[in-house]
Amino acid sequence: MRYVCRICGYTYDPEAGDPSQGIAPGTAFADLPEAWVCPVCGADRSLFQPESAPEATEEGPGGRVVIVGNGVAGFTVAWELVKRRRGLEIHIAAEERYHYYARPQLPRFLAGELGIEDLLFYEPSWYEAQGIRVWLRDPVVRVDREGRQAELRSGQILSYDWLVIASGSRPATPPIVGRELSGVFTLRTIDDALAIRESALDAQQAVVVGGGLLGLEAGKGLLSLGLSVTVVEVNDHLLPRQLDREGGEVLQRLLEQQGMRFVLGNSVARLVGMDRVREVHLENGQRLRADLVLISAGIRPEIELARDAGLTCDRGVIVDDYLRTSDTRIYACGDVAQHRGRIYGIIPPALDQAQVVAANILGEKVEYHGSIPTASLKVAGIDLTSVGDVLAEGPGVEHIRLMQPEEGRYRKLVLREGKAVGAIAIGFRDQVPRLLQIVAEQADLRSIRRELENPDFDFAS
Numbered sequence: 001m002r003y004v005c006r007i008c009g010y011t012y013d014p015e016a017g018d019p020s021q022g023i024a025p026g027t028a029f030a031d032l033p034e035a036w037v038c039p040v041c042g043a044d045r046s047l048f049q050p051e052s053a054p055e056a057t058e059e060g061p062g063g064r065v066v067i068v069g070n071g072v073a074g075f076t077v078a079w080e081l082v083k084r085r086r087g088l089e090i091h092i093a094a095e096e097r098y099h100y101y102a103r104p105q106l107p108r109f110l111a112g113e114l115g116i117e118d119l120l121f122y123e124p125s126w127y128e129a130q131g132i133r134v135w136l137r138d139p140v141v142r143v144d145r146e147g148r149q150a151e152l153r154s155g156q157i158l159s160y161d162w163l164v165i166a167s168g169s170r171p172a173t174p175p176i177v178g179r180e181l182s183g184v185f186t187l188r189t190i191d192d193a194l195a196i197r198e199s200a201l202d203a204q205q206a207v208v209v210g211g212g213l214l215g216l217e218a219g220k221g222l223l224s225l226g227l228s229v230t231v232v233e234v235n236d237h238l239l240p241r242q243l244d245r246e247g248g249e250v251l252q253r254l255l256e257q258q259g260m261r262f263v264l265g266n267s268v269a270r271l272v273g274m275d276r277v278r279e280v281h282l283e284n285g286q287r288l289r290a291d292l293v294l295i296s297a298g299i300r301p302e303i304e305l306a307r308d309a310g311l312t313c314d315r316g317v318i319v320d321d322y323l324r325t326s327d328t329r330i331y332a333c334g335d336v337a338q339h340r341g342r343i344y345g346i347i348p349p350a351l352d353q354a355q356v357v358a359a360n361i362l363g364e365k366v367e368y369h370g371s372i373p374t375a376s377l378k379v380a381g382i383d384l385t386s387v388g389d390v391l392a393e394g395p396g397v398e399h400i401r402l403m404q405p406e407e408g409r410y411r412k413l414v415l416r417e418g419k420a421v422g423a424i425a426i427g428f429r430d431q432v433p434r435l436l437q438i439v440a441e442q443a444d445l446r447s448i449r450r451e452l453e454n455p456d457f458d459f460a461s
Contacts, residue, residue, distance in 0.1 A: 073334025
């Protein structure tokens, strides 16, 4: 059986093994050494799940599926369909010039640790062998819902029986004065990373605007290129969506030991320079020297195509529990989809949603009931995992913490009415599998409530 990384989508195939880590072909997932990690994003084995669909392919009624976007959601829909049904004609229309690649590895690519060939999951010939037609640099620009046609930028018209909007998101850029200056970037694509690397050749001081996952990982990449790096975060601690203040302080200390600097609880007022950025002025009057600025301030779903087609949109494309849009022949998944008021913006839910979309296209009537958010920081030397509702508050909620800042370790378990709903683990890699399990199951821990406060209590046992 093959296993899929819930962080980046990498698939471990026992028949191929993992030559990059000395894993011989024929090695079952259960027999992998404890030290093995995802070769793409560095995620622990605990963040893998069995591949959902059987390999046996069956004949079925034909039809054409057109997929908008070749990120993790779009690619996964195509792959799930290919594995399970012959007779479907599958097209992927992509904005970029590259086939599906490991977007979580862009910071390592930025640092020069990986080449483009290391990011790509499959060669072009693989898509041809699977019967998937990929239109690179030729995205869908217009949808005729009445005629069930998608028009590509080249003018090519693709009729469809089902359309899947997996257009993803783009970086959210705050309205900062001076953001148009040379040397100011966002990081979302391979081409973005190439441009940043070129600019870094004659840069010395970088400022990263945003202390989220991508900002920290990209900041570490810039540090590896020899630049000094200062991260500016408007909140009072790092990773405000994944960590509480105590966890953020432990993480900050670990990153400072690696050479990064931080300005917290402040925001950027303006970027200053003639042609190229030279200074970052903060709202409190502080000035930071910078000849390279990376803005990492979240994402904005790419809803324009859907909105222009007359589909119901809010912050994202509104979908029901079958991930259908307001047009039942059109589905949406990944960063662009808004389900029950929520846009996840991370890979694990995109994988879950893509599998549901594929199943429903095949007529299986599968419902999506949400995903448990799981995040892992991919910075060398730091083991950090956040799962579930780690910031829960209110009646019946308890936060049980173990703090070991001198050792760079922090663990928190969040209980609601005695049941596990969230967890944070920094430096407790061996306990992550068990923590993920009890949060996924919302395990009732009332019977061992007192033991949880014991610093020697080991979740791995």
